[in-house]
Amino acid sequence: MDPTLGPPHGLSSVKYDLIIIGGGPGGCMAARTAARDGLKVLLVEKNNEAGRVTRFCSRSLRLGAGGFSSNAVATDENLKRISVTIEVGSQHHRIHLQNMPSDAVIDYRGELNPVFNETFVSPSGHSFSRFHSSRDIEAFVIDKEQLLQGLLAEASAAACEIRAGTRCQSIQDTPDGVSVVLKSDTGEAVLSARRAIIADGSFSPLIEQLGFNNGRSAGPGRLKFMSFVIDRVTFPFPELRRVRLCVPSLHPGIVNLGPWPPGMFQLSAAASVDADISLPEVLNKFLTNSPFSEIFAGSTVVAKQACNMDRRPAIRDAARGNVICVGDNAAFAETAIKGALGCGFTAARCSKEAIERGADGANALYNDYWQHAFNYFSREYNRRVAGVRDFTQALQDAETDILFEWISRHGVSGLPNDIIIENRHQLEQELPEICAKLLPRDRDSVGRQPAH
Ligand SMILES: Cc1cc2nc3c(=O)[nH]c(=O)nc-3n(C[C@H](O)[C@H](O)[C@H](O)COP(=O)(O)OP(=O)(O)OC[C@H]3O[C@@H](n4cnc5c(N)ncnc54)[C@H](O)[C@@H]3O)c2cc1C
Numbered sequence: 001m002d003p004t005l006g007p008p009h010g011l012s013s014v015k016y017d018l019i020i021i022g023g024g025p026g027g028c029m030a031a032r033t034a035a036r037d038g039l040k041v042l043l044v045e046k047n048n049e050a051g052r053v054t055r056f057c058s059r060s061l062r063l064g065a066g067g068f069s070s071n072a073v074a075t076d077e078n079l080k081r082i083s084v085t086i087e088v089g090s091q092h093h094r095i096h097l098q099n100m101p102s103d104a105v106i107d108y109r110g111e112l113n114p115v116f117n118e119t120f121v122s123p124s125g126h127s128f129s130r131f132h133s134s135r136d137i138e139a140f141v142i143d144k145e146q147l148l149q150g151l152l153a154e155a156s157a158a159a160c161e162i163r164a165g166t167r168c169q170s171i172q173d174t175p176d177g178v179s180v181v182l183k184s185d186t187g188e189a190v191l192s193a194r195r196a197i198i199a200d201g202s203f204s205p206l207i208e209q210l211g212f213n214n215g216r217s218a219g220p221g222r223l224k225f226m227s228f229v230i231d232r233v234t235f236p237f238p239e240l241r242r243v244r245l246c247v248p249s250l251h252p253g254i255v256n257l258g259p260w261p262p263g264m265f266q267l268s269a270a271a272s273v274d275a276d277i278s279l280p281e282v283l284n285k286f287l288t289n290s291p292f293s294e295i296f297a298g299s300t301v302v303a304k305q306a307c308n309m310d311r312r313p314a315i316r317d318a319a320r321g322n323v324i325c326v327g328d329n330a331a332f333a334e335t336a337i338k339g340a341l342g343c344g345f346t347a348a349r350c351s352k353e354a355i356e357r358g359a360d361g362a363n364a365l366y367n368d369y370w371q372h373a374f375n376y377f378s379r380e381y382n383r384r385v386a387g388v389r390d391f392t393q394a395l396q397d398a399e400t401d402i403l404f405e406w407i408s409r410h411g412v413s414g415l416p417n418d419i420i421i422e423n424r425h426q427l428e429q430e431l432p433e434i435c436a437k438l439l440p441r442d443r444d445s446v447g448r449q450p451a452h
Contacts, residue, residue, distance in 0.1 A: 015040070015191060015192065015193070016040050016041065016042045016161075016191065016192075016193035016194070017034075017039040017040045017041065017193060017194050017195065017351075017355055018034050018039050018040070018041045018042075018193055018194065018195050018196065018197065018348075018351050019041075019042045019043075019044070019178065019180055019191065019193040019195075019196045019197075020034070020041060020042070020043045020044070020196070020197045020199060021044055021168040021171070021180070021196065021197070021198050021199060021200050021206065022044075022045065022198065022199035022200035022201060022327075023043055023044075023045035023047070023050045023051065023148065023152065023162070023164075023199075024053075024055075024148070024199060024201055024327060024328075024340060025144075025147065025148065025151075025327070025337050025340040025341050025344065026197075026199035026326040026327030026328075026335070026340035026341070026343050026344040026347075027043060027045070027197065027199035027200075027326065027327075027344060028043070028051075028148050028151035028152055028155065028344065029106075029151060029340070029341045029344030029345050029348070030197045030199060030326060030344035030345070030347050030348040030351075031043040031151070031152070031155040031160045031162070031344075031348075032151045032152075032154045032155040032158065032160070033103075033104075033344065033345050033348035033349065034160070034197075034348035034351060034352065035155050035158035035159055035160035036103070036154075036158045037348065037349070037352050038352075039348075039351065039352055039355070040159075041155070041159075041160040041161065042160070042161045042162075042163065042191070042193070043152075043155065043160055043161070043162045043163070044163045044166040044167070044168055044180075044182055045162070045163070045164050045165075045166065046165070046166065046167035046168075047164060047165070048164055048165040049164055050148075050152055050162055050164040051145055051148040051149035051152050052145060053144050053145050053148070055201065055202075055307050056225060056227055056305040056306065056307040057144060057337070058141075058227075058256075058258065058266065058268065059141050059142055059143070059144045059260075059261070059337075060115060060139045060140070060141050060142075060242075060258070061084060061086070061095070061139060061140050061141075061142050061337055061338060062084070062138065062139040062336070062338065063084055063085060063086065063137060063138065063139060063140070064083055064084070064085075065080045065082070065083040080098065080099055081099050081100075081342065081369065081372055081373035082097070082335075082338050082339045082342040082373050082374070083097075083098040083099060084096065084097060084098065084338045085098060086108075086112070086140060088112065091109075092107050092108060092109045093107075093108045093109075093112060094106070094107055094108070095108050095147075095341075097338070097341060097342050097345060100342065100345060100346070101349075104342075104345045106147070106150065106151065106341070107150060107154075108142070108146065108147055108150060109146055109150055110142055110143030110145075110146025110147060110150075110261075111142065111143050111146075111261045111262055112140045112141075112142060113140060113141040113142075113259045113261050114137045114139075114140055115137065115138050115139045115140065115141060115241065115242050115258065115259065116134045116135070116136070116137060116138060116241055117129045117130060117131050117134040117138060117241050117242070118130040118131075118138070118241065118242045118243075118244060119241050119242070119243050119244065120244040120246060120254075120404065120416065121236070121243060121244065121245055121246060121292075121404075122246055122247075122397075122400045122401045122403075122404035122405075123246070123247045123249075123291045123397045123400060123401060124291070124401045125236075125291070126401055126404035126405040126407075126408050127404065127408060128404060128407040128408050128412060128413060128419075129241075129413050130413060130414060130415055131413055132413040134241070139242075141258065141259045141260065141261055142261070142337075143261050143262075144337065147337075163182070163184070165184050165185060166182050166183070166184040167182070167183050167184070168180050168181070168182055168200070168206060169181040169182065169183050169188070170206070170209060171196060171198070171206050171209060171210060171323070173196070173210060173320075173321045173322050173323050174322075175321075177192055177193060177194045177195070177322055178192065178193055178194075178195065178196040178322050178323060179191065179192040179193075180192075180193075180196065194322065194354075194355050195322045195323070195324075195351045195354060195355065196322065196323050196324075197323075197324050197325075197326050197344075197347050197348070197351060198210075198323060198324070198325050198326065198329060199325075199326040199327050199329070199340070199343075199344060199347075200329055201327065201328045201329060202308075202309060202310050202328045202329065202334075203308075203310060204325075204329035206329075207315075207325050207329050207330065210320075210323060212315050212318070212320070212325055212330065213312075213315070216312055216313060216315060217312065217313055218312060219310075219311045219312040219313050219332070220311050221272055221273065221274060221311060222272070222273040222274075222308050222309065222310055222311065223270045223271065223272060223273065223308065223309045223311065223333075224270065224271055224272075224273045224279060224306065224307075224308050224309075225268060225269070225270045225279070225306060225307050225308070225309060226268065226269055226270075226279030226280060226282075226283060226304070226305070226306045227266050227267065227268035227304070227305045227306070228266065228267045228268070228283050228287075228301045228303075228304055229260050229264050229265070229266050229301070229302050229303040229304070229305070230264065230265050230266070230267060230287075230296065230299045230300065230301055230302065231264055231265075231299055231300050231302050232265070232298065232299050232300075233257065233265045233295055233296060233299055234294070234295050234296075234297065235295070236292075236295055242256065242257070242258040242259075243256070243257040243258070244256055244257075245257060245286060245290075245292050246391070246392055246400055246404075247286075247290055247291060247292075247397060247400075248391075248392045248393070248395055248396060248397055248400055249396070249397045250282065250285050250286065250290055251269055251271075251277070251282045251285075251286075251392070252271075252275075252277075252390075252392050252393045253269060253270055253271055253390070253392050253393075254269075254392060255267065255268070255269045255282065255283070255286050256268045256269070257295075264302065265299075267283055267286065267287070267296075268283075269282050269283055269286075270309075273308060279306070280304070287299070287301075309333055309334065310333065311332060311333045312332065313332055313376070314330060314331050314332045314374065314376040314377070315330040316367070316371065316377065317363075317367045318330040318366065318367060318370045319347070319350065319362070319363035319364075319366035319367050319370070320363060321359065321363075322354070322359060324347040324350060324351060324363070324366055326340065326343040326344050326347045327339070327340035327343055327344070328340065330370070331374070331376070332374075332376045335374065339373065339374060342373055343369075343370065343373070346365075346366060346369045346370075346373075347366060350362045350363070350365050350366040350369075353365065387417075387421060387439070388416075388417040388420050388421060388438055388439060389437065389438050389439070389440060391403065391416055391420075391438060394437040394438055395434065395437060395438070399433075399434050399437070402431065402434060403431065403434055406427070406430065406431060407419055410423070420435075420438055420439070424439060
């Protein structure tokens with residue numbers, strides 16, 4: 001940073017260059033990047049221990065550009081801005097954010113659990129997989145707390161001040177800088193800075209306060225999630241896959257089974273918050289009284305976790321004035337871990353740029369990144385993923401078996417919606433009744449589901 005730069009006019013009490021609110025992947029990555037770039041940074045985290053994860057997350061770090069609901073749409077090219085590779089080492093591993101500056105790399109010292117494929121299974125056991133080959137690693141289930149703690153240690157080593165147990169109550173953005181009201185056990189304080197990064201996750205009251213949500217519609221509504229952590233499972237498929245159990249009569253959605261470090265598994269399900277569905281009951285049924293109960297014979301549920309996810313359309317301009325929104329607070333549903341890391345890195349660089357050269361250009365840089373790193377803004381993408389009804393809601397168990405048997409017999413792989421769209425003409429001829437249910441004429445009311 002240019003040491004000759006004084007505080008902005010009219011804000012002589014500015015102590016920090018940058019205040020970062022929230023210590024998830026977005027905030028921690030922003031803190032480390034900005035501190036290493038020489039900014040004077042404060043990170044505040046409301047949890048008493050920074051680097052602790054309290055919101056449920058399946059912790060799967062997808063490699064490459066893949067991740068959201070479609071493997072096939074051309075605009076997924078844009079996801080390359082948040083493409084990830086992992087260099088596996090003996091002492092530690094290196095997570096590289098591709099297509100970004102070479103210092104967008106993270107030393108990670110936690111466990112890596114490779115996931116080779118995702119397998120969708122029907123009530124009678126017909127199955128197909130997301131990827132044609134199960135030889136390549138698709139994702140790693142990681143220890144998210146280790147990831148965050150590593151970033152925080154590096155931020156701290158670069159002189160970032162970290163205050164845990166400190167909640168940001170409110171924020172004001174003025175032409176001269178930002179001021180935040182912070183609350184902790186020891187009382188309240190008002191601090192100011194040239195810029196702020198808000199990385200406080202979903203349901204953010206702070207971005208609401210600043211007007212970022214003005215004009216943002218409610219979207220297809222909220223989802224509720226429930227996850228059981230279980231100690232052992234007899235996998236019906238080769239180990240280290242993620243399995244999607246599909247029994248529409250037990251749950252009009254997919255029930256996911258996958259690894260949960262260290263050495264455990266998680267069984268999870270989602271539903272609209274408005275649906276009269278008890279997710280604990282659904283998961284208990286899958287454990288004890290479903291076509292898949294044998295998989296869980298002798299397993300114990302060791303923990304249960306729940307959370308909600310908002311599916312509001314993404315904010316188009318996530319950088320405005322002296323504030324940049326990072327991660328889930330501005331996203332459609334979620335940015336995922338790798339997306340939050342990418343946003344955090346870019347927001348830190350743009351904050352430095354704003355301090356040195358002015359906010360307008362720097363905010364425009366961030367907004368360009370935000371709009372192209374994810375495909376929330378692509379009409380083609382949204383049209384495609386909205387074009388098919390969710391098979392778990394449209395089909396009965398027997399129809400699901402017929403569809404999965406067809407997919408398996410034809411040796412097709414992919415996500416269900418991609419498969420249905422790509423093979424629609426053949427499906428229309430060979431399974432006309434099922435096809436009519438999956439591809440109704442009026443498709444406007446069909447929403448997109450995040451895929452975990
Ligand atoms: C059910 C579910 C499963 C998921 N599974 C995966 C997965 O397998 N892989 C994947 O990549 N992603 C997954 N995600 C998404 C992933 O968890 C998020 O996209 C990612 O954590 C977003 O990071 P973030 O930094 O934006 O926010 P968060 O991780 O939510 O972090 C926000 C932080 O801000 C703190 N905070 C909030 N308000 C304040 C305040 N006022 N003051 C101070 N601190 C505050 C919070 O305590 C928290 O530490 C999943 C999400 C859900 C809901």
